Amino acid sequence: MNTLSKNRLFQRNEFWLLCLLIVLSLTVGAVNGAFWSANNLFSLFKSTIVTGIFALGVFLVIVSGGIDISFPAFAVFSFYITVKFLLSIKYTGTILLPFLMSMTFGACLGLVNALLLSSFQLAPLIVTLGTGSAVTGFLRAFVGTATLSNLPQPLIDFSRWNIYKKTLADGSIVSFSGAFLILLVLAILIHVMMKRTTLGRGIYAIGGDEVAAKRVGFNVKRLRLFVYSFTGALAGIAGIIHCSLIRLANPRDLEGAEMEVIAAVVLGGASLTGGKGSVAGTLLGVALIVLIKGSLILVGVPSDWQKVVIGLVLITATGLTAWRSRRSDEGGRA
Amino acid sequence: MSKTLIKLTDIDKSFGAASVLRKVSLQLDEGEIHCLAGENGSGKSTLIKIISGVYRHDAGRIELGGRHYPTLRPIDAIREGVQVIYQDFSLFPNLTVAENLALSDQVESGRAWVSWQRVEAIARESLALIGVDMDTSRLVEELPVSGKQLVAIARAVYCNARVIIMDEPTTTLTDREIASLFALIRRLKERGIATLFVSHKMREMLDITERITILRNGEKVAEGRTEDFDEAGITRAMTGRDIRSDRYVWNGVRSDPVLELRDFTRTGDFQGLNLSLYKGEIVGITGLLGSGRTELAETLFGLRNTRERPGGEKNSGKILRNGREIKVRSVSDAIAEGIAYVPEDRLTEGIFAEQPIERNLFANSYPRFKNALGLLDRAKLRELSSALIRAYNVVASNLKLPIRTLSGGNQQKVMLARWISTGAEVLLLNGPTVGVDVGARFEIYRKLREIAAGGVGILLFSDELQELISNCNRIFVINRGRFTHELDTGALQEDELSALLGLSLEEAIQ
Amino acid sequence: MSKRREGGLELRRFLGSGDSNLLQLSLITLATFILMSVLVPDTFLTVRNMRSMSFQFPELGILSLAMMLAMLTGGIDLSLVGMANLSSVICAFTFVKLMPKDLPSDQVVLFIVGVVILALTLGLLCGLINGILIATLHIPPILATLGTMQVYTGAAIVMTRGAAVIGFPEQYAFIGNGSIAGVGVPLLIFLVLLLGLALILRRTAFGMHLVLIGSNAKAARFAGIKVRRHLILTYMTGGALASIAGLIMSSRTNAAKADYGTSYILQSILVAVLGGVNPSGGRGAAVGILVAVLALQFLSSGFSMLRYSNFAKEFVWGLFLLLIMIVNYFTSGESREK
Structure with a gap:
């Protein structure tokens, strides 16, 4: 895209984020060597999977100039219905079907968001607030509230899929979950889509100036439909992976997850006004959040402090961004 | 004999009960530089939207490229090479220059994949077509207004424009940028591309255009070769009045100024300004864009706060109100001191x-x-x-x-x-009649004189030379942050003033 | 429509926005009341139920007033519940750690008064932080309050280690459960706050300024309005309101928890939007909040009586929100064309 001069590199958000990550890792590792253990590192990677897939979807929505807080609800709905259905038919087939089912449910729900937004020109925050609550309520009121613990075998097998496994001297086992590959593949796919396809550039265009996008010939409505359905589909995928990895289908799960995911995407450099951001930045933002959450204990900070620390990080990061953009503005404007 | 690209005959358009255009005709030939002139509310924007197919005309005949279009859709207009450059340029601030240039081609060709090499190639070609050089990897939002305009024009030209319609293109350009723009338009003319200026700015119209069509209240009132018109004639046609007879005369006494500036300086914006404003005066301040005009107005109103400048520039010099030195550090300070400000961007x-x-x-x-x-x-x-x-x-x-x-x-x-x-005892006005129709304009002028008669001192910041000459008793010319001329408007003519502004630029360059 | 508007009660004109929106909302609230009365007349239409409801909705009403203020200025405050809980947790600890046992009753009351003042101070302080982040550092409100929400809730978690804190004195229960002249104390508090806020918004310069800031912050500045000061005061008020809600909540449940009422945030946005607040700022009325929160309370109580789960409530509220927005689109679309 741009010929990245060395100068440009230092200006890029992603670069500083990466530096921050490295510095933090080194710090935590210095305080507690256990940080570098395979067990810890693998577990950190595992934690990024579900949040990361969510974040990829939210990233798309934010770039298009909107926002979405319904995705955890959609994820839970999708995986729960899928699991319930599969259990009822005593499913033992390929893992693909559960994925497809959950993804489709998510996509359909996302489509509803998009239709409501386009047809009635409603604010995305309010619409996704409404659909998210409605779906959560519907699920728990009419489908069930029981935690299902006998997951279909294919899902259990999936949770055992590792791309690296080793038994240590003391008999414990460390394994690197294969689900991480799914995150990687999705990330690469979306990165390519956003950078190399007209569709992706169109999403940036809408976020930049919707009217101009229309004039240039983009079908704004169709692009929106895509973005929200795709996010819904990703939510479905994230949901089924989540439920598989913890081997439980709990309809009360993932409550409040939207806040952390949005924080991750914003930390990653996407602007709330739309048109800016990158997949790399988003993943780095997720990594940062996961790192902080996972490392507090290692450093001796009780996990109680998680929220406080994340909140402070978010405030500092957004404060810095706001301060920096004001400095570069016409100097002197009060 | 050059081809006729656009021919409108007896166009009517109404919105509900309001008739906006009545029997308007317009003709534009290949390579012609034409001005569509008229005040706010004359119907010129509506006419443009009809030419570009955004609005449907109610009656009359539209021919583009010799072809009759009973109903004209935007896509038809685009195919006939009609490209409109809107005042907001319709660019994507978050994307690079290169991508902005190539995007409409990308979309139109229906390609699913983006080849960045192709994007670069299109960008280079577009810029070459208009003879401009620019760093295509910059984000559009980083460009100054003139840069954005060039990108918009380059994009239009690349899309096989045969007619480029520009809506008030010079409002936010400096004189030098205007000169570059005009040079570009002449180059386009050589390639057969016609330009339709929608404007009400006299100087430019007389400078660059070859033919003028003037609208007033939805009707065409005049049309012909630019060289057959003079400023007075155009003004009369646009406004239906003779402005000249109405000049403002001030009969006050030069003592106890309501506002005084002594060596007023703000590093980077303006320096060493000296001015005394007396009760009942309407003093004009004019200068090209970037001269410090707006900065002065805003500083006097406390909008440019001493505290919040990163470079650490300082205010120095004095502001006096009724002989008393004051400090204006915020808007409320200004208001407390009886200073009022009507900004340009309403x-x-x-x-x-x-x-x-x-x-x-x-x-x-x-x-x-x-x-x-x-x-x-x-x-x-x-x-x-x-x-x-x-x-x-x-x-x-x-x-x-x-x-x-x-x-x-x-x-x-x-x-x-x-x-x-x-x-308020001091009224600062910045471009008070921008976007105001003729009738209201004169009412406002009348009201200003009433206000001044009531003892208020008025500083009128404007770049409408005729407005300044008619309504001010004195005019200051500001250039590069300094007052270069102070003139009595007595018998001042518009071209004299205009020349002074041009002169100022040359002086400044040396 | 306009005839009805002009013929409205003087009181409503005093409190309300005069919008057709309000009328529409009142009809909806009336409809829900009638619906519930018809469905479960024996339990819903009882004095007992009316009393019970009148103790339940004020806390949401107060939080919604705070949300309305933030939205009026074009922002949002996601940290309201966090502030409420943090404040009540600190109050709880104050009682547990600082109040001597065996204190005579009248001195307990004094102590409680002191704690109430403490709560208000905490609310103002937290609100001040929000205000500084938003108005001085120019962090977008949604992100700033997202962050402070984490911090305030997190702080409460750290203090309580996730458990509920008990140990409020007996007399404290009066705030959430007592009555004065037959009217429940929470309801009285809510009504007083409502009237006060309505007064401020409609009849003071400050209130006008808030609306103007929400409408066009830049023009407000050019008109000499001290935008930063107004925004900070707005968020501080929000914080104080949140802490009052916290007092009521903890008094009713006789405990303080770090994560009580987390669904209240979304509900308060729902109430604010239903009540006629424009999410992008510049329009809103206090009395709309009252009518909207009543509608939600009727639905909520009715559902409990119908033995619908809480989840069904959430489902209905979600749909309700969407429905109202869609209806708004049509009614405002029509009025725009006129």
Whole structure:
């Protein structure tokens, strides 16, 4: 895209984020060597999977100039219905079907968001607030509230899929979950889509100036439909992976997850006004959040402090961004 | 004989009961540089939207490229090579110059994949077509207005434009940029590309265009070769009046200035300004864009706060009000010192579009209407708002309606009323008749004279030379942050003033 | 429509926005009341139920007033519940750690008064932080309050280690459960706050300024309105309101928890939007909040009586929100064309 001069590199958000990550890792590792253990590192990677897939979807929505807080609800709905259905038919087939089912449910729900937004020109925050609550309520009121613990075998097998496994001297086992590959593949796919396809550039265009996008010939409505359905589909995928990895289908799960995911995407450099951001930045933002959450204990900070620390990080990061953009503005404007 | 690209015959257009265009005809030939002139509300924007297919015409005949179009869709106009450059340019601020240039081609060709090599190639070609060099990897939002305009034009030209329509293209350009733009338009002419300027700015119209069509109140009132017109003739056609007879004369005494600037300086914006404003004067301040004009106005009103500048520049010099030195560090300081400011950009800086007219009237003065309990005195507000509306002749059926339902002229009157009713003694006006139709314009001028007669000193910042000459008793020319000339308007002619501005530029370059 | 508007009660004109929106909302609230009365007349239409409801909705009403203030200025405050809980947790600890046992009753009351003042101070302080982040550092409100929400809730978690804190004195229960002249104390508090806020918004310069800031912050600045000061005061008020809600909540449940009422945030946005607040600022009325929160309370109580789960409530509220927005689109679309 741009010929990245060395100068440009230092200006890029992603670069500083990466530096921050490295510095933090080194710090935590210095305080507690256990940080570098395979067990810890693998577990950190595992934690990024579900949040990361969510974040990829939210990233798309934010770039298009909107926002979405319904995705955890959609994820839970999708995986729960899928699991319930599969259990009822005593499913033992390929893992693909559960994925497809959950993804489709998510996509359909996302489509509803998009239709409501386009047809009635409603604010995305309010619409996704409404659909998210409605779906959560519907699920728990009419489908069930029981935690299902006998997951279909294919899902259990999936949770055992590792791309690296080793038994240590003391008999414990460390394994690197294969689900991480799914995150990687999705990330690469979306990165390519956003950078190399007209569709992706169109999403940036809408976020930049919707009217101009229309004039240039983009079908704004169709692009929106895509973005929200795709996010819904990703939510479905994230949901089924989540439920598989913890081997439980709990309809009360993932409550409040939207806040952390949005924080991750914003930390990653996407602007709330739309048109800016990158997949790399988003993943780095997720990594940062996961790192902080996972490392507090290692450093001796009780996990109680998680929220406080994340909140402070978010405030500092957004404060810095706001301060920096004001400095570069016409100097002197009060 | 060159081909006729656009031929409009007897076009009618109404919106509901309001007739906006009546029997308007226009012709544009290959390579022609044509000006569509008219004041606000003359119908020129509507005509453009009809040419580009955005609006449907009610009656008349449209021929593009010799072909008759009973109904014209935007895609038809684009295919006939009609490209409109809107005032906001329709660019993507978050994307690079290269991508902005290549995007419409990308979309139109229906390609699913983006080849960045191709994007670069298109970008280079587009810029080459208009003879401009630019770093295509920059984000459009980083460009100055003139740069964005060039990108918009390059994009249009690349898309096989045969006619480029530009809506008020020179409003935010410096003189040098205007010269570059005109050079570009002449180059386009050589390639057979016609340019239709929509403008009401005299200097440019006479400088660059070959033919003019003038609209007034939805009708074509004049048309012909530019060289057959002079400023007075065009003005008369556009406004239906002779402005010259109306010059402002000031008969006051030069003592006890209401506002005095002594060696007023703000590093980077302006320096060493000396000015004395007396009661009842209307003093004009004019200069090209970037001359420090707006910066001065805003600093006097406290909008450029001493504290918040990163470079650590300092204010120095003095401001005196009625002989007393004052410090204006914030807007409330300014207001407390009896200084009022009507900004240029009404929509973003002046009015509260969705709020009722009454709230707009008192936005700056609610604290004055507290009764003993600290609550607002509703009755008094109502009384005063009726009085003000009458006094300023604002045409409004219901004061509870949002102010956006008013015309630009009426909105501006509300802005004036808002400030004068606070008893300000110094009124700063920046471009007060931008976006205001002719009728309201003259009312505003009349009102300004009334206000001045009431003892207020007015500083009129404007780049409408005719406006300044008719309504000011003195004019300061500011260039590169310094006052270069102080003139009595007595017998001043517009071309003299215009020449002074041009001169200033040359002086500055040396 | 306009005829009805002008013929409205003087009181409503004093409190309300005069919008057709309000009328529409009142009809909806009336409809829900009638619906519930018809469905479960024996339990819903009882004095007992009316009393019970009148103790339940004020806390949401107060939080919604705070949300309305933030939205009026074009922002949002996601940290309201966090502030409420943090404040009540600190109050709880104050009682547990600082109040001597065996204090005579009248001195307990004094102590409680002191704690109430403490709560208000905490609310103002937290609100001040929000205000500084938003108005001085120019962090977008949604992100700033997202962050402070984490911090305030997190702080409460750290203090309580996730458990509920008990140990409020007996007399404290009066705030959430007592009555004065037959009217429940929470309801009285809510009504007083409502009237006060309505007064401020409609009849003071400060209130006008808030609306103007929400409408066009830049023009407000050009008109000499001290935008930063107004925004900070707005968020501080929000914080104080949140802490009052926290007092009521903890008094009713006789405990303080770090994560009580987390669904209240979304509900308060729902109430604010239903009540006629424009999410992008510049329009809103206090009395709309009252009518909207009543509608939600009727639905909520009715559902409990119908033995619908809480989840069904959430479902209905979600749909309700969407429905109202869609209806708004049509009614405002029509009025725009006129």
